[in-house]
Amino acid sequence: MKFTRITTRPDVCTGKPCVRDLRFPVSRLLGLLAAGQNRDEILRAYPYLEAADIDEVLRYAASLAEDEIIELIG
Numbered sequence: 390m391k392f393t394r395i396t397t398r399p400d401v402c403t404g405k406p407c408v409r410d411l412r413f414p415v416s417r418l419l420g421l422l423a424a425g426q427n428r429d430e431i432l433r434a435y436p437y438l439e440a441a442d443i444d445e446v447l448r449y450a451a452s453l454a455e456d457e458i459i460e461l462i463g
Contacts, residue, residue: 390452394445406449408442418446 396410406415413435421431428443 390448392445392449392452394442395449408438408446411437413438415446415449418443419450422447 394409395406395415396408397404397406398410401407401410402412402414407413408415408418418431418438422443426434428440431443432438432440
């Protein structure tokens with residue numbers, strides 16, 4: 390799966406995956422979604438983001454979750 394909206398550069402956010410080199414880490418966007426903010430709220434608060442960015446960040450996170458083995462306790 391290719392991710393054209395997720396970029397990683399050593400000189401941008403210490404190499405963390407970001408949305409389109411915008412210095413907006415993928416983890417920040419996922420955190421906003423996890424905290425309950427909806428797409429419209431996020432897009433209003435960060436007008437430089439696009440709906441397609443949110444879609445790709447969610448696909449990226451799903452891809453990472455499939456590749457990792459995580460032991461759950463309980």
